[in-house]
Amino acid sequence: MITSIAIALFASFVVARFNGGVGKLPVMGYDTYNAFGSDYNGSLALEQIAAMKSLGLIDLGYNTFILDDFQYEVNRSATGELLGNKAKFPEGIVEWTKKAKSYGVTISPYSSNGLKTCGGYPGGYGHELQDLETWRSWGWSYMVKYDNCNFPSDNITQQNEYGRYERMEVAIDQLAAKYNEPPFIYSLCQWGWENPQNWAPRIAQAWRIDNDIKPYWNSIATVLKQASESYLATGFYQHGDMDMLEVGNNGQGTPVGDLTYDEQKTHFTAWAFLKSHLLIGTDLRNAANQTIEILTNKEIIAINQDLNEGQAIAPFRTDVYYQADDASYTFQNPPGYWAGNSTQGPIFMIINTADTTQTLGFNLTENWAVRAGRQYKVRDLWLHQNIGTAVRTWNVTLPSHGVAALLLTDDGPEPANETPPYSFLHQCRNLNTSILLKELPTSTSVRV
Structure with missing residues (x-):
């Protein structure tokens, strides 16, 4: 009886959390952070989106664009709303969004579960539903990348990391119910703190497994090592996010990278096969042919976007x-x-x-x-x-x-007549007695 009740409760939880049907597969798209850090504006972002279109990346599935940190005004409005940065988006954030979406991409917001983002702009703590309403009014609709900076002290939140992130999950569900629309995909950026593979699938479709990536082999290898310890949590609707791609950032990027061509292929293969998001993070205006070759490998992408197999390697x-x-x-x-x-x-x-x-x-x-x-x-x-x-x-x-x-x-x-008759020597048995080979007397004749 207890087992059947537990199964029913778990099933109802899964249905309730993911009834919007979003986030089954890893997200593919572009994020401004690795290429430009804080040094971007609306014009530069549109140039990246135009390049995504002309290079065929949008048609391959890279169909969302994340404006990472630094896109808001430093202060909220008098009534608490986020404001688009006027210097970066002089035509206004709504008009910019219309231009961007005309290329066939969705726009995904960035924020943090604290009072400020990592870059010092308004964070989402205490404004979760209000910020979702603002993003929706701007025409942003796909995925919330939610960072982990500048959160209030424990005596204020009286929550651990799970509780701070749960606030936005509740707001996402409220917004979806209010407008009868699919919910935002929820992607946590908490750098692998507090073993997120154990709790993040309860509230989000993705979670970061490690610290920020850098365009060096040791950084790629470190993330892979972490993935080898947390891959079991990955599946449909729940993805260990290994961070944005550094493909293309040899000799450029923020910081400037030194990845070889072979290291970049390894990087892309691992992220795809481990079912991580595939978020481009390089300046596509001057991307090398090898960069585009890697990013457009349809056979590798097909593994990442497999509709029938969600488990990571x-x-x-x-x-x-x-x-x-x-x-x-x-x-x-x-x-x-x-x-x-x-x-x-x-x-x-x-x-x-x-x-x-x-x-x-x-x-x-x-x-x-x-x-x-x-x-x-x-x-x-x-x-x-x-x-x-x-x-x-x-x-x-x-x-x-x-x-x-x-x-x-x-x-x-x-x-x-392949020999031995078993795939592994330690599995070989005497076909007549089923005794392990290592247990047989040395004089016993067995085909191996």
Whole structure:
């Protein structure tokens, strides 16, 4: 009886929270922060949106535009409303929004659960429903990115992080009910504090898993390491947000980055396969061909936006510790071996975390979605071609910090008389006695 009641309560909670049907898949779009920080205005934002259109990014699904921090006036109106920054949007925020939406994007707001945003502009604490009403009146309608800065002291809030974020969740539901409209997607930006994978799915469709990303390999690797510890919470309507993309920010961005081409491919693959938001964060006006090649990889995007498989890939091995030059800081490489499933078939992501070219091998059945005793066609999702047929194992040779994104397709039974008769040696048994091989006398003859 207790079990059935618990299941019913959980089911009713899920239906109530997500009856708007929004946020099933990770969000794709653009965020101003990584490229420009505070140094942007309406004209620059429109240029980015125009580039998104001309480059085909909007048609690929990058269809929301987030004006990150610094877009408001420093003070609210006399009645408490947010005001669009007149210097940044001289035509007015409503007129600017009309121009932006004419390209086919939605506009998504940014705020914080405190009295001020991280940049010192009006925060949402105590104004949650009022701010939602304001954004709606401006024509903003898709996702609320909600930061974690400048919140009141504990004796005022008498809430922990969950409670401070729950205030906006309640307001989002109230707004949707008032106008009989789909609710805003709710994306928390709390930098992985207080293990959000344990509580954020109750109130939001996404939550940040770690600190702000930077356009350096160690930052990418650190986020991946954190993802390896929290990936299990990811699924439909609940996404671990690994932060905005740094693809394209080699030699530019805020701060200026130094990611190699291979590191950027690894970055994009990992974010896509782990079902994170894909939010472009580079200046598209002068984007390199390699940047556009990465951002428009339809086969990688298809994994991220799979309508039938919401689970993130999972690590199946871990790498060794690496001691940085600074003896006070020990950095652990993220796992290099990841696997999962997709509508099209089992997938693998193999990352060379070393500083030199490496050949890395694995057993196919280390992926739970692979059927033992079958052979598989292997497709490279960066080369966009089939590269062979795998029986039992597969090897890849990768440059430093490079990635292999592999899609497997069942190609029938493996060849006859493959040995050993089991995928793993420790699974081999005497076919007559079912005794583990390691338990048999050394004189016993068993085919392995």
